[in-house]
Amino acid sequence: MSKTAVVTGAGSGVGQATALKLAAAGWRVALLGRRAAALEETVRLAGAAGGQFLVCPCDIGDAAAVATVAANILNTFTDVELLVNAAGTNAPKRALEVLSLGDYHAMLNANLNGAYYCVQAFLPGMRNRGSGTIVNIVSDAGKQASPKAGPAYVMSKFGLAGLTQAINAEERARGVRAIAIFPGDIDTPLLDKRPVVPDATARGRMMKPEDIADCALFCAQLPPRVIVEEMLVRPR
Secondary structure, eight states: OOOEEEEESTTSHHHHHHHHHHHHTTOEEEEEESOHHHHHHHHHHHGGGGGGEEEEEOOTTOHHHHHHHHHHHHHHHSOOSEEEEOOOOOOSSOSTTTOOHHHHHHHHIIIIIHHHHHHHHHHHHHHHHTOEEEEEEOOGGGTSOOTTTOHHHHHHHHHHHHHHHHHHHHHGGGTEEEEEEEEOOBOSGGGGGSSSOOOHHHHHTSBOHHHHHHHHHHHHTSOTTOOOOEEEEOOO
């Protein structure tokens, strides 16, 4: 198995934690994210393993930008064995009563459309090679709607769960598997976009990005004959 990966949202949170753990395990990793400075911070945090990263600033909600960066990644790595879709966003004004059209589209682009664009960029190589793993970091909001998440976030996450199922329905016979991880509350920078930002006590009860990164690596490193189709993970 080629130890080459692409991780979206790699400048913070679960994406960053996953990229760091992959590099520590010997993977070469393309880091995708909108902010180059945040991606460079991920490289810095990796220390000696930072040389295994390929920094790829990209707005994954832009299909043309994804196509361009994917071509660069494939030119450098030749193939990609693992895609981790960890990028995501929300907005403080998220309830139906106050949700703006701009915020709605931004969430759909970051949380769902971007994942789809990345899947379409790297799935053909996996299909042709007969191996590949796609890990989609969803949310428990993709299982049950709640006012805490807001409708646009919920819609995007239900869609991401559906994309995962569709990949398995169409591609498992060709050696490609997809995993949907549904985390509950995680202490990440995304919490700063909540209408009421959780305090230190509340954050201390939450999971850490590294916990979800461990789940992603576990699923990705299982034998090819195994698919963990869904994983629901919540704070104890």
